[in-house]
Amino acid sequence: MTLSSYSNIFSFKDDGTLLAIEELDRETQDVYDLVVVAVDHGSPQGTNITTVRVSITDVNDNAPVFSSDTYSKSVVVKDAKVGEVLLTLSATDKDAGSNAIISYSFSEASSMVALDAETGDITLTSDLSEVIEDTLLTLTATATDHGAPAKSDEAEVLIYFQISSISESVAFENSxxxxxxxENEPEATIVGKVKALTGSPVVTVSYNIKTHEDVFSVDEEGTIKALRPLDKEEEEWNILTIEAIDSRTPPNTAETTVSVQVENVNEAPVFDAEMYKAEIFSITPYKFPVVKVQASDPDVGESSDLVYSLLEPTSLVEVEANTGQIYVLDASSVGNGLFTLHVKATDKHELFTTTKLEFTVKESESDNIVVLSLNQPVFTVEKKIPEIEDSMKKALGLTVKVLTVRAQDGIEMRTILRESTAKTYISFIAMDSSGAVVEATEVKEKLQSNQNTLKAELEKVFGSDLEFKVEDGSGNNSEDSSQVAVIALGVLLAVSIVGLIIVTTVFLVRNKKMKYVDTDKESFNIGRTNIRSSIDSSFQFSSKKEEAKEVEFSNTRESERYSENNTDLKTGNSISAF
Structure with missing residues (x-):
């Protein structure tokens, strides 16, 4: 035999005994109609179907439940009448039969009121002549069923006998x-508490929030709580309407306005990206803008007060404190490879955040770098790089891009005093009208042939006492070459001293005036210097040599200093300077 219904609750044994395989609850379902199918083992197979009704009998497994935990009533003594029904208690029981029959009683007898065991009516049994002041009668009522064993529930009964009548209303303590x-306090943070008065100790009050229910809540005690962390920047003021409802029949209500101000808590700045990347060549010009880091301050109106700085000291790049623009200082001194730096954004309250900055430096195949020395302090030259490039373009007919600027003593620009030695070396490349890099030998020839014109143009920038000189060597910078240069210069210095003695002797013997003529080329130590270079625009150039690669510099913003060769620059978190 098998069941075609309720097979998850009932099953048959082989001998036809019906079993309940799950717990049965009469309060959930009291009758089950089972369809039983009987099948024999003959051939052909015979079947028969019948219906079995299973009725669930009740056991006393539920206690009575009062409709309210508290019943209250206010009575004016002078208006009270003996036998008047003051309150009616009500309880229910889910069981059936005698298990659901309920009787009501007081836990202690009262001389003033009586409780009907069957109906739950509470009637006045005293004329209240003995009541001379406001009196609160507190009783405990019990609802008991007739099951075995019996089960019960309790409720509180409050009857307030008043000598004089008062207004039956509810009102908040404050309007x-x-x-x-x-802001940012955790969920369920207490905001404040409101309180409403009813004028009667037996009348209770409940509270309801009518606005901003998704942000705040109010409990039965009038305590207002925030449902989530609040943000001043999102909304500083929240105006709530709280309603009080008393327990009278019909109930009275009152409303009050609650203003909640969200106070600011300083929050750390946030960068737009967790990492910024850029690629540059070793001949990237001085102060070439490579990438711009950007952070915002969650605090209202304070993003403009952020200050940017580098966590690690480096001669490769610098960051503009008030904008976050990253400029190349000296890409030639670090060699090729990947360099990781960290930029910090600090607000005016000294809270800060950091982001990672990755630079890939690539060696350039171009060695057409020319070095020019000026009898001017490095800090003066650094400020006039755009004017220098413009003057050289007018004199040579070539576009000039300054790559590095260094002092005679090789100390970095940012660490020297303003009164440092008045000699500065500028390394640069020159390009023709097509953007191709002009070879260093050709540039030097133009410098020599246009020396007077260049001097006149540079005097407009620095004054009539300007002197300049074309130096030997390229702009490449390496530690090994610098050491060799130092040794070579030391040997040359010793030889020069000996030669000077011989020349002096010959001079005295022959009594002839000799003029020492400086060549227009001189070896210099470029390897031991830390270079600082600057440019604000993007440009593109290619070598005239067939094997040279085209090199292009891309920037993140529009340039102001090299407009004649600029391309439009695009802002982004990752750019390349080629």
């Missing part, structure tokens, strides 16, 4: 409330 709460 409005003002609270403050700090």
């Amino acid at each position: 409005s409330y003002n609270f403050k709460v700090k």
